[in-house]
Amino acid sequence: xxxLARLRTPVKESVELALNQQIxxxxxxxxxxxxxxxxxxxxGFDYSAxxxxxxxxxxxxxxMKLFHYLCDQGATAISPEVPAVAQEFDTLRSVFEGAxxxxxxVTDSINRIIAVCRRENDFATEELLRWYVKExxxxxxxxxxxxxxxxQIPADQIFELDKQLSKVTYDGNVFE
Amino acid sequence: MYTVSTRSTDWIEIFRTxxxxxxxxxxxxxxxxxxxxxxTALSARDFAQFRRMVETVDVRQMALSTDSAHDVxxxxxxxxxxxxxxxxxxxxxxxxxxxxxxxxxxxxxxLRECGCTLP
Ligand SMILES: [Fe+2]
Ligand SMILES: [Fe+2]
Numbered sequence: 001x002x003x004l005a006r007l008r009t010p011v012k013e014s015v016e017l018a019l020n021q022q023i024x025x026x027x028x029x030x031x032x033x034x035x036x037x038x039x040x041x042x043x044g045f046d047y048s049a050x051x052x053x054x055x056x057x058x059x060x061x062x063x064m065k066l067f068h069y070l071c072d073q074g075a076t077a078i079s080p081e082v083p084a085v086a087q088e089f090d091t092l093r094s095v096f097e098g099a100x101x102x103x104x105x106v107t108d109s110i111n112r113i114i115a116v117c118r119r120e121n122d123f124a125t126e127e128l129l130r131w132y133v134k135e136x137x138x139x140x141x142x143x144x145x146x147x148x149x150x151x152q153i154p155a156d157q158i159f160e161l162d163k164q165l166s167k168v169t170y171d172g173n174v175f176e
Numbered sequence: 177m178y179t180v181s182t183r184s185t186d187w188i189e190i191f192r193t194x195x196x197x198x199x200x201x202x203x204x205x206x207x208x209x210x211x212x213x214x215x216t217a218l219s220a221r222d223f224a225q226f227r228r229m230v231e232t233v234d235v236r237q238m239a240l241s242t243d244s245a246h247d248v249x250x251x252x253x254x255x256x257x258x259x260x261x262x263x264x265x266x267x268x269x270x271x272x273x274x275x276x277x278x279x280x281x282x283x284x285x286x287l288r289e290c291g292c293t294l295p
Contacts, residue, residue, distance in 0.1 A: 006288065
């Protein structure tokens with residue numbers, strides 16, 4: 001008897017489901033960052049706005065990478081529903097706190113999917129997800145470093161703070 | 177979709193309940209769902225998709241709602257001309273049938289992975 005599912009795709013259904021959920025999560029991240037960018041923009045934080053516009057694009061890229069992977073593997077990729085996200089924030093700091101929380105949630109989710117891959121012996125997907133592990137280390141680093149700046153730069157120098165926030169990068173990723 | 181009206185002898189029976197049967201046809205690489213005395217041939221992908229459609233029906237709402245719109249659920253397997261108008265009971269029967277078939281398909285995969293083959 002032929003194994004019809006395997007002939008169609010090497011990706012097991014549990015992995016396919018998890019990756020589709022991750023696509024949704026990345027698209028939600030993209031939407032959240034876009035809302036943050038808009039808030040920064042209309043409140044005069046031009047540099048932070050630029051930072052979040054870029055983040056928003058990147059998150060869409062993360063979703064698309066998974067989307068193409070599923071399609072290329074013969075599995076079914078689902079264009080996700082993206083629910084409404086918060087458009088208003090109390091302070092610039094709370095925007096960045098939200099960003100760190102989102103990145104932590106994504107890291108946890110990636111780790112859970114790798115555990116699913118190991119259970120299913122899906123080494124190809126695990127290999128793909130390694131890229132996300134590195135990416136998340138970088139993203140969490142940047143979000144944390146941004147929050148540090150709020151403590152290091154006096155509150156009355158908000159425009160300087162805005163500028164410095166957008167300059168935070170992670171050079172020399174230890175994985176590379 | 178293929179239109180099939182009669183059962184072929186090449187079909188392998190995957191799973192059976194009182195209400196229906198799922199067969200596999202190796203020659204056409206299709207899974208055939210027999211339900212309500214009708215045969216619907218689906219690719220593995222469409223079969224999985226249909227199973228998920230059946231699994232995600234909100235049966236709680238069907239059971240609790242007094243609105244007649246919730247008495248039945250209309251489901252169309254992907255790329256087929258079949259249209260099922262299903263009551264709560266029928267949804268449950270179909271779930272049992274499809275999940276049973278899924279278990280057997282997974283068992284077949286497991287056997288293949290360790291080098292065994294079913295006839
Ligand atoms: Fe991401
Ligand atoms: Fe991110």
